[in-house]
Amino acid sequence: MKNLFSRFALSAEESASESIEAVVEGLKSSVETEEATEALADMSIKWHPEEFLPNLKFMGIGMLCIFIVIAVIILAIYLTSFLTNRSGKKEKKSKKGE
Amino acid sequence: MEILYESFLEIFNFADGGWKYIVMWAIGGLLIFLAIKKDMEPTLLLPLGFGTIMVNLPFSGAINQAIEGVVSEGPLSTLFDAGIANELFPLILFIGIGAMIDFGPVLSNPKLMLFGAAAQFGIFFTFCLACIFFDVKDAASIGIIGAADGPTAIVVAQRLGSNFTGPIMVAAYSYMALVPIIQPPVIKALTTKKERLIRMPYKANNVSKTTRILFPIIITIVAGMVAPSSVALVGFLMFGNLIRECGVLDSLSETAQKVLANLVTIFLGITIATQMQADKFLQPATLLILGLGLFAFVFDTVGGVLFAKFLNLFMKEKINPMIGAAGISAFPMSGRVVHKMGLKEDPQNFLLMHSIGVNVSGQIASVIAGGLILSFFA
Incomplete structure (x- = not known):
């Protein structure tokens, strides 16, 4: 029973770390997209x-x-x-x- | 097979910008055509044209690509970081250019240098105009197209962190090659037939070897004191010239003029193509930059010619105002254009030595102008 519980705890930890990684990846990609759009915005013409x-x-x-x-x-x-x-x-x- | 399918999908997906690849191939092809068929700056436009095609292939391995989150390094991007982002290639090229230039005509008549200074007017006027459309740093990078000097334009654009290095370089090198088409109508519009017929006898003064050796050192010190940012630009150019004039480094001088200059030119042209990616290049701003570049060349010519006309108001021995136009640093095209125009008006009017002297001083003045722009905005 103890083993089963620890296995559940481990899998919960893994899934939590995976989700954190996913969030970080998501943040990174959003930052990259923001940078890219900023760069493109800088290339626009002003008046x-x-x-x-x-x-x-x-x-x-x-x-x-x-x-x-x-x-x-x-x-x-x-x-x-x-x-x-x-x-x-x-x-x-x-x-x-x- | 899968990657081939994806590539085709990328190109023929016109609605999602696939057409951009085809337009960039056409631009690359046009640059190669101009280089080979029209002999327009082939040493730079040909590598640039081919590089443009290389970097605009879907998932091109020539540049850095991020596929599924993994960045694979491309050799052209690596070369860009190693040689252009830190301004190394253009500066090394300056050693070769310095070794190629004979400053003799300027040293025998130093007053000619004033025309080189006046012909930088286009840089600053274009900068003011470009400020209407771009932020100050981009405007300064666009203005420097008027230096008519590719390496200076690259160094300034890079150090100011401009997003438009690609279009700026294309404009600078294309218009340099187009000097024989751009300048004559402007010169004719600003001068009368009588002015174009003014003869300028050439008095060859002896220039001592000591003067020739001290000249590059003096220029580096003076320009460096006024605009410290110009030390790299002026220093590399003058170092090349010192190698040429010192008389004890003939083999180094020859290497700098030929092997070094050719080697760097190959890398410079193909590496700058990394800035010719469709997303960066196919912008309305590119067309505007090309227009402003032309404007800069025209107003450089205007500045030089009008300054000569202004000096004529006070001088007993009149100057042919056409030589003022040679003050842009497109060397030696501009000097030759003025000489040919003089011969066309009067087959006995030889302006070559004067115009080449002004042209060489334009080279120095444009580098100083680049340094000043960096001092103002870097």
Whole structure:
């Protein structure tokens, strides 16, 4: 009788754990579906014309930054060319002197 | 046999989206056709086209598939995680591109770099426009199509976590190949015949080896100080160039230009196809992205040409405004297009050295623009 009772208890435990697993699986799959629908929802097109003007500031800052970087690079190139040409000329002069 | 039956069922179940497979095969076929027959960026469009077909077969083993709760790993998904999700492939490709580029024309006339900067206008203007339809990060990823530079577009889209990497890459590479069709009408619309006839004599200045070696180092430092996010992009490009110019690593330079660039290109094209799955690609947003990409290319051209015209207001020695259009970094197509247009107007007007100089500076400016976009939104 005891054995039978413990067998019943075991089977009840098993079925309970199985049902928990099923619930977890169900939750997982629902989370996955939610994620998938969220991803697809992110791919939809919005219509927010009011977003255009506030974002123009990024255009201004971005173009300004590019011009500043390029201007610094141009100056650096001129400076490097000037210095290397001068040292080249010096070397040539010293060779002529020899 | 059962899987064959299920596959057929999946495809011919038109009511449940089976038609999407067939449309994606057609798109893959179109990309292969454009690559082979029209010679449009074949190195990328062909692997991309074939990859599109591979990933759009029912239960394709090329990508990760979850069948009955069990996830089986696909090699293309693994490659995507290993090389694109972490931006490794595009950055390695930059080493090859850097090794291919000769910055000589820019170094002999550094002022040309200003046109490269002006021609990034399309990126930012398209971003503002895209903000109307998408959230800020997706809009920034779409705007960068105007960089006319595939690897930059991939890196920016990936780091900003855009859902549209596939359409963005298709737009970037397709329009790069379409530069000879897109740019001439825009240039003609913005310039007069008299302006197109302006001759620009080329004075070849000697560029010392030291300058050539210091150039990539200076650019990396300056760009890195202003936009730290751009260090990877600019650094890899300039590292490739340093290998080329240093003069002691000829075999590495050759490997970077040929073997490395080709190898990464093969993997890049076929791996990015994982983003071309029907559910992700066949969205109304894709068409809008393709439209915005075209818009970005047009406004890049507009920015470059108008900036040249603006400079002409103050300069004694006038500039042919067409060279401004070469500031988009589609290298070397854009430079050649401008040169050919100059020759068409006047067979004695050789703009090649100027336009290539501007084109090369566009490459640098577009990478800096990519870095700035990352600094703003990453």
